[in-house]
Amino acid sequence: MTKPSQLLEDMGFSIQTCMQCGTCTGGCPSGTYTSLNTRRIVQSARRDKDVLNDDDLWMCTTCYTCQERCPRGIQIVDAILGLRTEAVRNGMMLPSHRKVARFVISKGHAVPINDNSMTQRQQLGMDKLPANVHKFPEALEQVKKLLESTGFVELIAEEDSK
Ligand code: SF4
Ligand code: SF4
Structure with missing residues (x-):
């Protein structure tokens, strides 16, 4: 190294x-x-x-x-x-960061939306869901494809298997 x-x-x-x-x-x-x-x-x-x-x-x-x-x-x-x-x-990553990485891979977002956030958005007169993969779940496959192309998915999978 x-x-x-x-x-x-x-x-x-x-x-x-x-x-x-x-x-x-x-x-x-x-x-x-x-x-x-x-x-x-x-x-x-x-x-x-x-x-x-x-x-x-x-x-x-x-x-x-x-x-x-x-x-x-x-x-x-x-x-x-x-x-x-x-x-x-080199495979050195904090467990908390790996957790966030898994969220990005599986949900297309580092911080998945929760009921509380959806309620607050509605109270502010906004759409319940923001204009990201939450609102357009079909875009998740594209996000995954992008992450795969960078080697990110493979990297996290390698770390998970250790
Ligand atoms: S501020 Fe920090 S990095 Fe910059 S010279 Fe001082 S000790 Fe070094
Ligand atoms: S937290 Fe801010 S001040 Fe501290 S090392 Fe990072 S950039 Fe520098």
Whole structure:
């Protein structure tokens, strides 16, 4: 497996100029409530530690605050997204994300609508169902076809069988 630092270099993200100032961590809203320490993630990737297996990789909400504030102009969030992509390619995914992935494959939507949402929509004078696969269930086959063409269905099936 390619080392994280090389991986990010290949993607065009240079993290080697990080001076470990901690500005990213200090302004991270997610880090206030989770164990996410953005500075540590960057440092782990620089030092080729096993960052792909780090659950904190998934705690980032991609708000981009850190990237906007980094004094070295490091594309922190884009690097995190790149690391996540590589993690998934290697079968590393949080159980909760796999659950959402299964919903997308089976329902064509990450968050299937429930009775409460349908009632609220009607109270607001809207159609009971939004104009997606809920309203047009025949489009589900097309969604599945698209997901299959990307290899996503196969990837999730492989993970489920482990
Ligand atoms: S803000 Fe930028 S330079 Fe500072 S620790 Fe974070 S990534 Fe490194
Ligand atoms: S983009 Fe992610 S790592 Fe950066 S500040 Fe927001 S939640 Fe934290």
